[in-house]
Amino acid sequence: MDERLAVAAVGALSATRKAMHLYPPAHPKYRETVDDLVTSLGACVIDEPFTLNAHLGRLYHESQVLSSDAPGMRSMTEAFEAHRIESLTFQSDLSEHDAVTLVEVLGLRPSASLDIAEELERRGVSSIAVCAFIDEEAEEAEERDRVREQDRALYRRLLGVLRTLTARIQQTGDPQVGDAGIIVEGILARLMDDSAAVLGLATMGGQSESRLFHSINTMIYALTLGAALGIPEEGLTSLGVAALLHDIGKVAFDEDDPEQADAVHFLHPKVGADILSRLPEQDRAPMLVAYEHHMAADGSGFPEREADYVTHPYSRMVAIADRYDRLTTPENGDLALTPDQAVIQLLRDTLGLLDQTLTRLFVKALGVFPVGCVVRLTDHSVGVVCAPGEDPLLPRVRLMYDSDGLEDASGREIETAESGRSIVEIVSPDNLAVTVSDHL
Ligand SMILES: [Fe+2]
Ligand SMILES: [Fe+2]
Structure with missing residues (x-):
C-alpha cells in the first residue's frame, strides 16, 4: 500500500477530531470531514486490513515510518501515546459508525480506568482492533x-x-x-x-x-x-x-x-x-x-x-x-x-x-526554567516545567495542551531533550486560564 494513503488517513483522523470540537454533527463542514475520513480509511483497507503502529513517538504503517511533519501526524501520535495504544487495525468491513466512534473515543480524557479496546467494544465497534501498549512508562x-x-x-x-x-x-x-x-x-x-x-x-x-x-x-x-x-x-x-x-x-x-x-x-x-x-x-x-x-x-x-x-x-x-x-x-x-x-x-x-x-x-x-513555568514547545503543545533536565534549557515538562490546543489531562510528562521538542516561549498561566498547581 502506498505510504501516502496511510498519511492521508492519519490526517483525516486528526481533522475529524478537530471538527468534532468545532462543529455540531449537522454542520456541512463536519459532514465533509467525516466523508473524507471514510474515503481515506476506505482506500487503506481495499486489499487487506490496515494497521497503524506507534513506536517511540512516531507512527508507522508496517515498517514504514510516517513523516512527522504531515498534517495531524503529531497530534495523532500524541493521542496514541496518551491512550497507550500500540496499534490500531482497521478491517476491510470498516464502517462510518466505527471510524467516527474511534475518533470520539480517542477524544476522551485518557485515564488509567479508560481501556480503549473495551470502550470501542461497548460502543459497538467491530471493525477496528486495538492493541494496548503495556509499558513501563x-x-x-x-x-x-x-x-x-x-x-x-x-x-x-x-x-x-x-x-x-x-x-x-x-x-x-x-x-x-x-x-x-x-x-x-x-x-x-x-x-x-x-x-x-x-x-x-x-x-x-x-x-x-x-x-x-x-x-x-x-x-x-x-x-x-x-x-x-x-x-x-x-x-x-x-x-x-x-x-x-x-x-x-x-x-x-x-x-x-x-x-x-x-x-x-x-x-x-x-x-x-x-x-x-x-x-x-x-x-x-x-x-x-x-x-x-x-x-x-x-x-x-x-x-x-x-x-x-x-x-x-x-x-x-x-x-x-x-x-x-x-x-x-x-x-x-x-x-x-x-x-x-x-x-x-x-x-x-x-x-x-x-x-x-x-x-x-x-x-x-x-534553574533557567524554574518548576512552575508554563512553556510553549516547538510543536505548539503547552506544559508546565515539573523538573529540571540535564540540559538547563531542556527541562522535564508535564503536558497541559497538545499540539492542536486540546486539553491533555493525562498528566503525561516528557523530557524535552528526548522528544525532539524545545521551548519556544514562556506563557502566562493567566492567559491560558490554568492553575499551575493543579498540574504539578
Ligand atoms: Fe514579613
Ligand atoms: Fe513574608
Whole structure:
C-alpha cells in the first residue's frame, strides 16, 4: 500500500477530531470531514486490513515510518501515546459508525480506568482492533501520580498543623515550635529525595489562608536555598522553622482591617520577634529571622538599625525566599510574575535589597526554567516545567495542551531533550486560564 494513503488517513483522523470540537454533527463542514475520513480509511483497507503502529513517538504503517511533519501526524501520535495504544487495525468491513466512534473515543480524557479496546467494544465497534501498549512508562506514570497525591496530602496536613499552631499563638501568645519542627522535617525529607516535587508543591496557594500558604512556600524556598548551600540537616531544620514563622507577628493584627495594613507591614517583624523570644531554650534563629527579614542589604528596610548591624545569614536567605514567593504569588491582587520574571527581578534586587551571593545561588538552584513555568514547545503543545533536565534549557515538562490546543489531562510528562521538542516561549498561566498547581 502506498505510504501516502496511510498519511492521508492519519490526517483525516486528526481533522475529524478537530471538527468534532468545532462543529455540531449537522454542520456541512463536519459532514465533509467525516466523508473524507471514510474515503481515506476506505482506500487503506481495499486489499487487506490496515494497521497503524506507534513506536517511540512516531507512527508507522508496517515498517514504514510516517513523516512527522504531515498534517495531524503529531497530534495523532500524541493521542496514541496518551491512550497507550500500540496499534490500531482497521478491517476491510470498516464502517462510518466505527471510524467516527474511534475518533470520539480517542477524544476522551485518557485515564488509567479508560481501556480503549473495551470502550470501542461497548460502543459497538467491530471493525477496528486495538492493541494496548503495556509499558513501563505507564506504570511509572501511575507511581508518579501516587507519590504526587501523597505529597499534596502532606502539604495539606502541614497546612492543618500550621493553622492550629498559628491559632494557638494568636490566642495564648505561646509558641509551641515543636509542631513547626514536624512540618519542616516532613518537607525536608521529601526535599532531599525529590526537590523538584517539593518546588512543585510551593506553587500551591489559596485566596483564603494566603498567609499560611505563604509561610509554607517561603519555608520550601528557604530550604531549597539552604540545601544548595550545603547546610547540614540540623541547621536546615532551624532555618525551616525560622522561615515558617517569619511573618508570625502578623497574627497580632486584624487581617481584614485595611486601616491596620501599614501597621501590619512595618510592625510585624518586632511583634514576631517578641513572640518568638518567649520560646524556651530554643535556638535564636526564628526570633532573629522574624526581626530581620525585611532588613535590606543596603541598610534600608525595617526595623531601623545601626549602620554596622549585621543580619543573620538565615534572615538573608528567608528574605530571598519571601521575596520570590511574594513576586510569584502577590498579595492584594497585584499582578503575579511568572517564575522566570521573578528570577530576573530577584537578580535586580541584588542591587541593594538582597544578598547577592545567596540570591545567585538560589537562582541557580531554581534553574533557567524554574518548576512552575508554563512553556510553549516547538510543536505548539503547552506544559508546565515539573523538573529540571540535564540540559538547563531542556527541562522535564508535564503536558497541559497538545499540539492542536486540546486539553491533555493525562498528566503525561516528557523530557524535552528526548522528544525532539524545545521551548519556544514562556506563557502566562493567566492567559491560558490554568492553575499551575493543579498540574504539578
Ligand atoms: Fe514579613
Ligand atoms: Fe513574608
